[in-house]
Amino acid sequence: MRIGSPDHEWREDCAPRRVLEIFSSKWTSMILHVLDTRHKGCARTGVLQRSLPGISKKMLTQTLRDMEADGLVTRRVYGTVPPAVDYTLTLLGKRFVEPIELLYGWGRANADALDDLAARRTKDA
Amino acid sequence: MRIGSPDHEWREDCAPRRVLEIFSSKWTSMILHVLDTRHKGCARTGVLQRSLPGISKKMLTQTLRDMEADGLVTRRVYGTVPPAVDYTLTLLGKRFVEPIELLYGWGRANADALDDLAARRTKDA
DNA sequence: AGACATAGACACCTTGAGGTAACCACATGC
DNA sequence: GCATGTGGTTACCTCAAGGTGTCTATGTCT
Numbered sequence: 001m002r003i004g005s006p007d008h009e010w011r012e013d014c015a016p017r018r019v020l021e022i023f024s025s026k027w028t029s030m031i032l033h034v035l036d037t038r039h040k041g042c043a044r045t046g047v048l049q050r051s052l053p054g055i056s057k058k059m060l061t062q063t064l065r066d067m068e069a070d071g072l073v074t075r076r077v078y079g080t081v082p083p084a085v086d087y088t089l090t091l092l093g094k095r096f097v098e099p100i101e102l103l104y105g106w107g108r109a110n111a112d113a114l115d116d117l118a119a120r121r122t123k124d125a
Numbered sequence: 126m127r128i129g130s131p132d133h134e135w136r137e138d139c140a141p142r143r144v145l146e147i148f149s150s151k152w153t154s155m156i157l158h159v160l161d162t163r164h165k166g167c168a169r170t171g172v173l174q175r176s177l178p179g180i181s182k183k184m185l186t187q188t189l190r191d192m193e194a195d196g197l198v199t200r201r202v203y204g205t206v207p208p209a210v211d212y213t214l215t216l217l218g219k220r221f222v223e224p225i226e227l228l229y230g231w232g233r234a235n236a237d238a239l240d241d242l243a244a245r246r247t248k249d250a
Numbered sequence: 251a252g253a254c255a256t257a258g259a260c261a262c263c264t265t266g267a268g269g270t271a272a273c274c275a276c277a278t279g280c
Numbered sequence: 281g282c283a284t285g286t287g288g289t290t291a292c293c294t295c296a297a298g299g300t301g302t303c304t305a306t307g308t309c310t
Contacts, residue, residue: 016158018239019232023148026298033141045257056299061258071245082256082307095238099231106224107144113220114143120196151268170287181269186288206276207286252310259304265297273290280283 022096027055027063029100032072032089036097041089048087072096147221152180152188154225157197157214161222166214173212197221 023029034051035043043051049060064087067073072093078084089097107114148154159176160168168176174185189212192198197218203209214222232239 015232015236015239016155016229018243019228020148020151020154022242023145024297026145029145030141046255057258058260058300059298062298069245070242072242077257080256080307081305083258083305085257092238092241095235099228099235102227102231103144103224104141106227107140110220110224111140113217114140116217117147117195117197118143120194149267171285182288183270183290184268187268202287205286207278208276208288210287254309255307256305259302261302262300264299267296268294270293271291274288276286278284280281 019099022099025063025066027052027059028067028072029103030055031060031063031067032093032097033100033104035073035087035089036094041094042086044084044086067093144224147224150188150191152177152184153192153197154228156185156188156192157218157222158225158229160198160212160214161219166219167211169209169211192218 030052031048034048035041038051039047045060045064048064049055049057052060064073064075068075068087071090073087074090076086076088078086155177156173159173160166163176164172170185170189173189174180174182177185189198189200193200193212196215198212199215201211201213203211
């Protein structure tokens with residue numbers, strides 16, 4: 001697959017491709033959004049789960065732990081006896097809220113285009 | 126997994142989630158971008174492949190055919206004897222270029238944030 | 251007593267996206 | 281004659297994302 005491409009603006013590690021990786025995990029962007037928009041940047045596990053219809057407990061914690069490793073959120077554990085944990089957006093995490101809002105905003109404003117896509121998909125099925 | 130969620134702004138079929146589906150396929154957004162930005166909305170198969178380092182012949186045609194089914198591009202075949210085919214952005218396809226440019230643009234302007242992410246990832250490895 | 255919530259850990263499974271490689275048909279160039 | 285480029289198709293394989301279900305421990309509520 002060697003290509004003597006004169007244009008390396010499209011290498012594997014270019015900025016655009018790296019942005020896409022943020023969205024490669026199904027829930028990451030939604031968690032960032034919900035955390036920022038609905039919970040002022042900090043929320044407990046249960047609250048988050050209830051904010052995201054369809055997410056399983058496993059995927060929620062798994063994604064959150066990955067995000068913690070990436071420095072997007074901070075995990076805080078309270079030694080209380082019914083365990084309590086909450087997650088807070090870091091500064092880095094807040095930066096990534098911006099492109100997400102950009103995208104979601106576009107989606108809300110262009111629902112008709114999305115409808116067109118969906119219509120085609122169901123039609124040929 | 127039934128949740129009597131009071132907030133259905135986050136149902137499975139809300140606009141934000143549907144936008145994400147555009148990016149759920151690895152190459153779709155890049156093809157749309159390259160087609161629009163580098164080739165004025167129309168290009169032959171081979172040209173596209175050479176514009177996208179790393180894509181295999183199979184993934185390219187497969188993605189293009191899916192995009193055709195979705196009404197994002199138009200496929201044109203020339204009956205010439207070394208087969209010639211080209212793909213043209215449709216009006217719908219052009220609409221989806223916008224959010225992609227939004228995202229890619231953010232990525233280019235915020236490469237430092239992306240670097241931070243990458244740094245964390247390699248550090249804990 | 252027993253149900254329920256809280257935040258996980260762990261085992262397990264399925265699905266499909268994505269990738270590799272080989273083959274086809276044909277015309278041109280060496 | 282033989283290699284090459286064109287645009288595919290087809291078979292095959294792999295890996296990891298995502299999902300389900302169960303188990304833990306403990307404290308309140310009824």
